[in-house]
Amino acid sequence: xxxxxxxxxxxxxxxxxxxxxxxxxxxxxxxxxxxxxxxxxxxxxxxxxxxxxxxxxxxxxxxxxxxxxxxxxxxxxxxxxxxxxxxxxxxxxxxxxxxxxxxxxxxxxxxxxxxxxxxxxxxxxxxxxxxxxxxxxxxxxxxxxxxxxxxxxxxxxxxxxxxxxxxxxxxxxxxxxxxxxxxxxxxxxxxxxxxxxxxxxxxxxxxxxxxxxxxxxxxxxxxxxxxxxxxxxxxxxxxxxxxxxxxxxxxxxxxxxxxxxxxxxxxxxxxxxxxxxxxxxxxxxxxxxxxxxxxxxxxxxxxxxxxxxxxxxxxxxxxxxxxxxxxxxxxxxxxxxxxxxxxxxxxxxxxxxxxxxxxxxxxxxxxxxxxxxxxxxxxxxxxxxx
Amino acid sequence: xxxxxxxxxxxxxxxxxxxxxxxxxxxxxxxxxxxxxxxxxxxxxxxxxxxxxxxxxxxxxxxxxxxxxxxxxxxxxxxxxxxxxxxxxxxxxxxxxxxxxxxxxxxxxxxxxxxxxxxxxxxxxxxxxxxxxxxxxxxxxxxxxxxxxxxxxxxxxxxxxxxxxxxxxxxxxxxxxxxxxxxxxxxxxxxxxxxxxxxxxxxxxxxxxxxxxxxxxxxxxxxxxxxxxxxxxxxxxxxxxxxxxxxxxxxxxxxxxxxxxxxxxxxxxxxxxxxxxxxxxxxxxxxxxxxxxxxxxxxxxxxxxxxxxxxxxxxxxxxxxxxxxxxxxxxxxxxxxxxxxxxxxxxxxxxxxxxxxxxxxxxxxxxxxxxxxxxxxxxxxxxxxxxxxxxxxxxxxxxxxxxxxxxxxxxxxxxxxxxxxxxxxxxxxxxxxxxxxxxxxxxxxxxxxxxxxxxxxxxxxxxxxxxxxxxxxxxxxxxxxxxxxxxxxxxxxxxxxxxxxxxxxxxxxxxxxxxxxxxxxxxxxxxxxxxxxxxxxxxxxxxxxxxxxx
Numbered sequence: 001x002x003x004x005x006x007x008x009x010x011x012x013x014x015x016x017x018x019x020x021x022x023x024x025x026x027x028x029x030x031x032x033x034x035x036x037x038x039x040x041x042x043x044x045x046x047x048x049x050x051x052x053x054x055x056x057x058x059x060x061x062x063x064x065x066x067x068x069x070x071x072x073x074x075x076x077x078x079x080x081x082x083x084x085x086x087x088x089x090x091x092x093x094x095x096x097x098x099x100x101x102x103x104x105x106x107x108x109x110x111x112x113x114x115x116x117x118x119x120x121x122x123x124x125x126x127x128x129x130x131x132x133x134x135x136x137x138x139x140x141x142x143x144x145x146x147x148x149x150x151x152x153x154x155x156x157x158x159x160x161x162x163x164x165x166x167x168x169x170x171x172x173x174x175x176x177x178x179x180x181x182x183x184x185x186x187x188x189x190x191x192x193x194x195x196x197x198x199x200x201x202x203x204x205x206x207x208x209x210x211x212x213x214x215x216x217x218x219x220x221x222x223x224x225x226x227x228x229x230x231x232x233x234x235x236x237x238x239x240x241x242x243x244x245x246x247x248x249x250x251x252x253x254x255x256x257x258x259x260x261x262x263x264x265x266x267x268x269x270x271x272x273x274x275x276x277x278x279x280x281x282x283x284x285x286x287x288x289x290x291x292x293x294x295x296x297x298x299x300x301x302x303x304x305x306x307x308x309x310x311x312x313x314x315x316x317x318x319x320x321x322x323x324x325x326x327x328x329x330x331x332x333x334x335x336x337x338x339x340x341x342x343x344x345x346x347x348x349x350x351x352x353x354x355x356x357x358x359x360x361x362x363x364x365x366x367x368x369x370x371x372x373x374x375x376x377x378x379x380x381x382x383x384x385x386x
Numbered sequence: 387x388x389x390x391x392x393x394x395x396x397x398x399x400x401x402x403x404x405x406x407x408x409x410x411x412x413x414x415x416x417x418x419x420x421x422x423x424x425x426x427x428x429x430x431x432x433x434x435x436x437x438x439x440x441x442x443x444x445x446x447x448x449x450x451x452x453x454x455x456x457x458x459x460x461x462x463x464x465x466x467x468x469x470x471x472x473x474x475x476x477x478x479x480x481x482x483x484x485x486x487x488x489x490x491x492x493x494x495x496x497x498x499x500x501x502x503x504x505x506x507x508x509x510x511x512x513x514x515x516x517x518x519x520x521x522x523x524x525x526x527x528x529x530x531x532x533x534x535x536x537x538x539x540x541x542x543x544x545x546x547x548x549x550x551x552x553x554x555x556x557x558x559x560x561x562x563x564x565x566x567x568x569x570x571x572x573x574x575x576x577x578x579x580x581x582x583x584x585x586x587x588x589x590x591x592x593x594x595x596x597x598x599x600x601x602x603x604x605x606x607x608x609x610x611x612x613x614x615x616x617x618x619x620x621x622x623x624x625x626x627x628x629x630x631x632x633x634x635x636x637x638x639x640x641x642x643x644x645x646x647x648x649x650x651x652x653x654x655x656x657x658x659x660x661x662x663x664x665x666x667x668x669x670x671x672x673x674x675x676x677x678x679x680x681x682x683x684x685x686x687x688x689x690x691x692x693x694x695x696x697x698x699x700x701x702x703x704x705x706x707x708x709x710x711x712x713x714x715x716x717x718x719x720x721x722x723x724x725x726x727x728x729x730x731x732x733x734x735x736x737x738x739x740x741x742x743x744x745x746x747x748x749x750x751x752x753x754x755x756x757x758x759x760x761x762x763x764x765x766x767x768x769x770x771x772x773x774x775x776x777x778x779x780x781x782x783x784x785x786x787x788x789x790x791x792x793x794x795x796x797x798x799x800x801x802x803x804x805x806x807x808x809x810x811x812x813x814x815x816x817x818x819x820x821x822x823x824x825x826x827x828x829x830x831x832x833x834x835x836x837x838x839x840x841x842x843x844x845x846x847x848x849x850x851x852x853x854x855x856x857x858x859x860x861x862x863x864x865x866x867x868x869x870x871x872x873x874x875x876x877x878x879x880x881x882x883x884x885x886x887x888x889x890x891x892x893x894x895x896x897x898x899x900x901x902x903x904x905x906x907x908x909x910x911x912x913x914x915x916x917x918x919x920x921x922x923x924x925x926x927x928x929x930x931x932x933x934x935x936x
Contacts (some may be wrong), residue, residue: 055729065719082735156916163920168674168734172870179867180912181904298867302676302742309739342750353736354729 015234022234025317026227027097032059033223037367039218052082053212056219057287058331061325063222064284067229069307069323070316071276074233076305077314078242079269080249082167083173086277087301088150094291095185096148098198099132099211101286105202106310109227118200121192127190138205138342145282146275154267155275161263161270166252175298182296197292204286215287226320229276233316238270245269306345310352312361398695409748423490429460429506430467438508439515446519456489456522461516465489466503477503522551523530525568526646532560537567540597543572549832566857570597577603582620589627596638604631641779646896652785654892655792658885659847660865661872662796665884666840668873671816671833673727674738677745678869679751680860681841684718685711685848686857687752691760702765704849711845719841723834731833753859760858769853788850795846800881802839812836871915876927887926891915 016023037050038060043174069089075081102117111121115128156177160170188194207214244265247255256262257317285291294300300307303326311322326348333341356363420931423446425441432438442460445453459465459476466486475495477484483499508516519554524536533555540548552572561564573591576584594602607618618624660682667675675681689707696703722744730737769787774780803809814822817833823829851861876887892913898907922928 051574127599135544159917159920163923165919168738169874169919169923170673171738172874175867176871176912176916179907180916183909183912187905223779299863302739305739306743339750339754342746342753346743346750349725349746350740351745353740354726357736371419 005341011235012231015231015238018238019234021315021317022230025230025320029223029227033220033227034167036223036341037220040216042213053215056212056215058224060215060219060287062327063219063226064280064287065304065307065327066281066320066323067222067226067280068277069311069319070229070233070282071273073308073311073313073319074236074276075269075273075317076308077316077319078139078237078249079245079266080252081246081266081270082171082305083174083270083273084171084298084301085178086273086304087298088174088178088296089153089274089277090281090284090304091181091185091291091293091295092149092152092240093145093281094285094295095192095198095281096135096141096144096278097282097285098201099135099192100138101204101257102198103136104204105200109200110276117193119199122192123188125191132179132191142282145278149270149278151272153271157267157270158210158263161266166264175301178296178301179298182293182298185293185296193292195293197290197294198285199290199292201286201289209286209289217284218287225279226288229279230316230320232272233276236269237316241265241268251374272349303337303345304348306352308359309355310348310359312359315359315361318361319360325360418745422448425450426452426489427457427472429456429465430472430474433455433507434678435511438512442512442515446523450508452489452492456518457520457523459489460506461506461513461520462506463508465506467506468498468503469493470502474506475503477505490536516848517545518547518551521548522555525555526558530564533559533561533564534567537564537571537576539868540571541567541574541597544571544578546575546578546592547576566595567597567849569594570600574600574603579604580796582623585620585623586626589623589630593630593633596634596641600636601631601634604628604634645781646900647893648781648785650893651889652789653890653896654889656847656850657788657793657868657872657892658888659788659795659850660844661869661876661884661888662792662799662881663840663843663847664869664873665876665881666799666843667837668870668878671840672734673731673837674734674741675727675837675840676738676742676866677722677748677862678741678841679864679866680745680748681715681719681844681862682848682851682865683752683857683859683862684715684748685845686852686861687761687848688714688845689758689852690756690763690857691895700764701768704766704769704853707849707852710844711849712842713845715840715845716850719844720834720838722841723837728830728833749859749862750929756859758859760856762916763852763857765853786855788854791850793844796881796885799843808832808835822845871912874925875915875918877927879932880925883925883927927929 008199016026029352036056039049040053040056068086071089072083072086073084105117107114109118109121111118113121116125120128135144149268160173165173184190185197186195192198201209203209207217209215233298237245244255244260247260248262248265252262252380281291281295304323307323307326308319309322310326311320312318326345329344330341333344352359427446428441429438432441442457445456450456455476456465458492464478467474468485468486474489475486476489477486479485482495482497483501484493484503485497486503487493487551488495521536521540525533525540526924527533527536540552549572552568552575556565556568556572559568569591573588576591587846592604593737604627607624608615611617616624618627662880663681664678666673667673667678688711689704692707692710693700693703694792696706722741726744727737730740750767765784767868769784772780772782773786773892803812811822811827811832812835813834814825814827815829819829847859851857851865855861855864872887872891873884875891876883876885894914895907895911898910901907902910919925
């Protein structure tokens with residue numbers, strides 16, 4: 001009883017009381033955060049409850065995607081900014097993490113150079129470029145994981161929103177942005193490993209990346225991050241500020257004429273979203289073990305949009321559901337029927353836009369409403385019996 | 387007696403030959419094959435250097451079909467005679483001796499032991515003669531291209547012994563290009579003489595030409611040795627060469643600029659072709675068609691299939707492919723419009739996603755049908771080769787044709803939109819759908835037609851792309867972002883804007899490339915467009931209106 005009142009009084013508690021789906025989602029995430037590592041580490045290998053390590057890594061990957069989808073849903077679902085360049089923020093966060101992990105390799109690289117990563121030795125570089133300074137410190141790297149995407153989003157958004165670039169124009173120039181970064185990171189001269197990217201990581205904060213415990217901890221951290229990011233996004237969208245965002249989404253000019261500085265609202269939410277995407281990238285890299293320029297590909301960014309669209313745009317938990325569901329389907333179909341996967345994905349795009357404008361969440365809601373209607377129209381006795 | 391006879395014949399030929407030197411055009415025809423055999427086999431019998439020299443000149447001055455080959459073989463030491471019957475043969479080394487064939491009639495005589503044949507020996511003096519004679523033969527060949535090649539060879543290896551031959555060739559040369567090359571070759575030789583007047587004249591002869599060898603030799607004259615002294619001792623010559631060199635460099639720079647502009651325009655034309663279909667669907671209809679690139683891909687694959695169907699008429703297949711690709715891509719476009727896009731008007735972001743899905747399906751379909759590997763589409767012969775304007779500027783035909791082709795497509799499109807009834811209806815629907823509908827225009831039908839037109843033009847672009855890049859399932863993806871950039875940069879709904887944007891982006895890209903490299907140039911252009919959009923959110927030539935969206 002006392003617990004409940006404390007829960008009700010806390011800000012997070014008040015948020016979640018109004019959000020039943022969110023409560024379920026956070027419950028599932030926290031349960032997974034505890035149970036998955038336990039099942040992986042404590043259960044014997046043959047046991048029914050044992051979760052193999054590759055599944056843990058896979059689930060961790062899905063959670064990173066879920067965080068990324070959450071970031072996109074915040075800007076697209078609530079503010080109408082369809083960014084086709086969110087993959088760029090994800091990849092930048094990933095590169096920041098990758099740079100830290102590269103520095104951690106130290107003398108264990110192929111060339112045994114304590115200072116320079118292998119690819120720099122290979123390219124006959126003699127000293128570390130200035131922008132690699134500081135990445136040997138974990139906290140500096142974590143700071144950059146959020147700061148670099150945020151800075152890019154700030155500059156880009158400040159320019160774009162101030163000049164009222166909206167709708168498809170914005171989508172296309174965000175795509176141009178990620179494409180330009182893709183081309184840039186492919187260049188060896190950039191000092192980010194060129195085509196091959198950053199890989200061969202050994203450990204993080206002294207823990208081996210290959211060990212099961214580290215992987216479980218990374219998984220748990222991913223689950224925790226998704227839960228925290230969800231609460232943050234929920235807090236943003238259910239505040240007064242969030243109301244303005246929705247107003248901008250639905251009628252930008254009217255909102256501006258009512259006296260709101262539309263570009264400031266957009267810029268804030270865009271930067272927050274970019275930071276979340278960067279964090280997702282940083283969690284992704286140690287689990288997958290590689291980051292390369294392919295992550296900047298425009299196709300990747302469009303795929304994020306489809307996760308959100310399929311899950312249900314403008315619901316936050318829909319984004320999480322969509323990311324996990326689509327990626328599970330991708331894992332399954334690329335393994336079982338690789339020929340079919342692109343047909344499937346393409347059909348998903350078409351069907352979800354034509355018939356499921358509100359995504360999976362919309363379908364579930366529709367079904368629930370229909371049942372509620374049926375219950376309301378049916379006689380009380382029948383309702384009680386069923 | 388017999389020997390005597392031969393020598394008298396030789397003598398009479400020699401007299402004739404002296405005449406030929408004076409009147410170079412006249413070549414005495416040999417009566418029969420017997421005569422030519424007689425002449426050639428004298429190579430076996432004559433021994434002294436001076437006799438051989440005369441004989442070489444005699445052969446060169448004759449109209450024997452095998453003269454060039456005989457003399458080349460002699461120069462290379464591949465000319466032998468059989469000891470048994472003293473027959474003149476070409477010999478190639480072979481593990482068991484020599485593989486020989488008769489010079490007179492080309493008959494294959496099989497392999498003989500190395501002791502059965504003896505080489506026609508030559509010395510340095512004869513080599514010099516042979517070189518001069520062969521060079522003269524080449525620069526007086528029937529074929530202008532061969533003459534040009536020979537003259538270029540002379541430029542590369544100038545030697546005083548060719549001087550007389552060049553003089554004679556110049557007197558009868560009618561082709562301007564060959565004549566110019568001969569002049570340069572002569573100047574190259576004169577530059578090596580020790581008379582100052584000749585050298586100055588030679589340097590002056592370079593003026594106005596753009597030969598790269600001439601430029602490098604002039605540049606070499608400006609160099610200093612390790613002690614700081616000029617390698618070229620004659621100051622007058624050096625100064626004059628410096629002046630001519632700077633003039634040549636200036637001209638070369640202008641031509642380089644022209645060439646860059648040409649490359650830029652041809653890249654711009656490719657962009658124009660890929661973007662103009664998008665300008666219709668995106669600009670006129672407001673539909674973001676992410677499957678536009680796949681329409682191009684379908685056009686390219688149509689070209690491939692047409693070539694499979696008519697393998698014996700590669701030169702004409704591309705002409706058949708253009709309407710075929712238009713029809714294939716156009717029909718697919720109409721199906722997409724009727725099936726999907728029709729339901730999504732007014733929701734541009736959803737259209738973007740749905741058409742992206744279509745693009746994935748089309749890619750995978752092509753991958754399943756044709757395999758994921760690239761297909762090779764062969765170029766018709768009239769597209770290969772280049773138009774050489776001068777030493778510094780040559781325009782390849784495929785680039786030239788693509789510029790012309792893209793302009794034709796653009797003009798046809800403008801004509802269709804502005805001057806035909808269908809175009810009128812299209813514009814009416816674009817400007818005010820409800821009003822057009824109430825005036826009796828079947829807007830749905832016009833939509834389908836417009837989308838089909840845009841897609842069909844993408845198909846035509848695909849035909850052009852099949853000549854430039856690999857035809858594979860990812861062909862469309864690599865162009866889609868560029869074409870969107872062009873349309874957005876030029877201003878939506880404005881074909882002239884698209885034309886201007888494509889050309890300026892193409893030229894800008896090509897002019898940036900030498901300084902920044904291809905990838906960085908592309909990045910610069912992308913960043914420029916991103917910044918440009920901030921300044922003019924509706925593109926370069928935006929349609930002005932008073933309405934506010936929402």
